[in-house]
Amino acid sequence: MGKIIFFGGKGGVGKTSCSTAYAIGLSQKGLKTLLVSTDPAHSISDLFSEPIGSEVKLLSENLYGIEINPEEESRLYINKVRMDLKKIMSPIIMEDLNKQLDAAIVSPGSHESALFDKMVTLIIDENESFDRIVFDTAPTGHTVRLLSLPELLGGWIESLMSKRKKTISLKNMIGRNREEEDPILTILSRRKENLEKARRIMMDEDQLEFAFVLNAERMPIQETKKAVELLRHYKIKVSTLVVNKILPEAAEDEFWRHKKLKEREYLKEIKEGIQADHIFEIPLFQEDMTENTICHMANFFSEKL
Amino acid sequence: MNALKEFFINLGLFFQGAFDMQQRSRGHIENEANDIMDQFMILCFGDYLGIDLPTSYYALELLPYLAEDLENWQSRMTDKKSIWEEKGAKLDMDP
Numbered sequence: 264m265g266k267i268i269f270f271g272g273k274g275g276v277g278k279t280s281c282s283t284a285y286a287i288g289l290s291q292k293g294l295k296t297l298l299v300s301t302d303p304a305h306s307i308s309d310l311f312s313e314p315i316g317s318e319v320k321l322l323s324e325n326l327y328g329i330e331i332n333p334e335e336e337s338r339l340y341i342n343k344v345r346m347d348l349k350k351i352m353s354p355i356i357m358e359d360l361n362k363q364l365d366a367a368i369v370s371p372g373s374h375e376s377a378l379f380d381k382m383v384t385l386i387i388d389e390n391e392s393f394d395r396i397v398f399d400t401a402p403t404g405h406t407v408r409l410l411s412l413p414e415l416l417g418g419w420i421e422s423l424m425s426k427r428k429k430t431i432s433l434k435n436m437i438g439r440n441r442e443e444e445d446p447i448l449t450i451l452s453r454r455k456e457n458l459e460k461a462r463r464i465m466m467d468e469d470q471l472e473f474a475f476v477l478n479a480e481r482m483p484i485q486e487t488k489k490a491v492e493l494l495r496h497y498k499i500k501v502s503t504l505v506v507n508k509i510l511p512e513a514a515e516d517e518f519w520r521h522k523k524l525k526e527r528e529y530l531k532e533i534k535e536g537i538q539a540d541h542i543f544e545i546p547l548f549q550e551d552m553t554e555n556t557i558c559h560m561a562n563f564f565s566e567k568l
Numbered sequence: 569m570n571a572l573k574e575f576f577i578n579l580g581l582f583f584q585g586a587f588d589m590q591q592r593s594r595g596h597i598e599n600e601a602n603d604i605m606d607q608f609m610i611l612c613f614g615d616y617l618g619i620d621l622p623t624s625y626y627a628l629e630l631l632p633y634l635a636e637d638l639e640n641w642q643s644r645m646t647d648k649k650s651i652w653e654e655k656g657a658k659l660d661m662d663p
């Protein structure tokens with residue numbers, strides 16, 4: 264089993280519940296596990312009924328949690344840029360720049376980039392200290408974009424670095440060079456290094472794998488098939504399927520009997536049509552997932568882990 | 569994403585063409601350095617010119633080191649003669 268597990272799937276299928284239950288299951292097996300929430304709604308806090316926040320926090324034996332808030336991360340980063348700018352720019356120009364920076368803080372593009380940055384940092388920093396890192400991720404399309412970013416960003420950085428080096432060497436030729444060490448090249452090469460580390464981890468099948476959560480219904484099956492294809496295209500292995508909210512065997516009622524029959528067909532289609540190493544079948548519980556009920560779900564994972 | 573890659577490549581080729589016919593005199597070296605710097609700025613802050621780049625966020629941390637150039641660059645770029653026309657004119661002189 265891989266070291267880093269991304270949970271994907273449509274909104275509402277049970278990613279947060281299942282990734283949390285899965286992480287609890289891993290920790291019960293004695294694996295030191297970090298559960299990372301990337302959902303701004305912060306629903307893993309609810310499942311532990313305590314605030315978790317943006318620092319790694321011990322939740323129970325072998326289980327740690329952290330919640331990434333993309334807007335907060337983007338604000339931190341951009342405000343640091345703002346402070347640096349203030350030192351060198353005139354107040355008049357600053358006024359103009361401030362508007363652009365404020366707009367950048369709230370833009371969805373920034374949140375995605377900030378999230379990606381924080382995920383890269385976490386993967387690099389925590390990879391050594393944990394046996395498993397479980398990500399409760401955002402919806403599929405978002406995840407695919409996230410995973411394709413290293414390639415895009417890598418090309419961009421390389422292009423910037425070569426242009427910067429060329430400019431410096433040309434300026435040297437006419438004796439117009441400024442400093443010994445170029446701060447821009449320093450920043451770019453640090454970014455490049457981190458990106459390569461993260462890419463090496465993320466593109467390694469033995470390190471990173473994907474768990475897809477879906478419900479046994481027609482639409483989600485088609486969507487999951489597409490998503491699995493897409494991930495495979497990015498060389499990401501979908502090793503695990505979690506079929507969540509499986510109906511109980513209810514014999515009396517005609518309506519539910521019919522539903523259950525249909526569900527069995529869909530389950531068969533999932534098992535035959537989507538390639539994965541493990542399939543977990545998780546029942547629909549009477550209650551919503553809370554601190555108390557999540558352990559029942561965790562049992563279904565730990566049995567087969 | 570492919571469109572963006574293509575844009576990067578074309579940008580490089582486009583400017584490349586403009587350089588090759590230049591003599592390597594001091595003035596030309598200076599011009600070349602400025603041109604490359606312009607490309608660098610486009611890759612970083614193209615969104616200020618209306619070029620949508622998914623990398624904009626990551627360029628922000630370079631801003632404190634480029635802000636002084638940025639103002640100058642921006643006004644040059646938004647000048648009535650755009651950089652594209654300027655480079656286009658140079659290319660047209662190619663026999």
Ligand SMILES: Nc1ncnc2c1ncn2[C@@H]1O[C@H](COP(=O)(O)OP(=O)(O)O)[C@@H](O)[C@H]1O
Nearest residue numbers: 274275276277278279280508546547548551552
């Ligand atoms: N197996 C289950 N049985 C009962 N309720 C569930 C089950 N799995 C998830 N839920 C409930 O469904 C809702 C959505 O689950 P959640 O894990 O937040 O989904 P996602 O993170 O994919 O949006 C929540 O109210 C959760 O408590």
Ligand SMILES: [Mg+2]
Nearest residue numbers: 278279302306
């Ligand atoms: Mg969720």
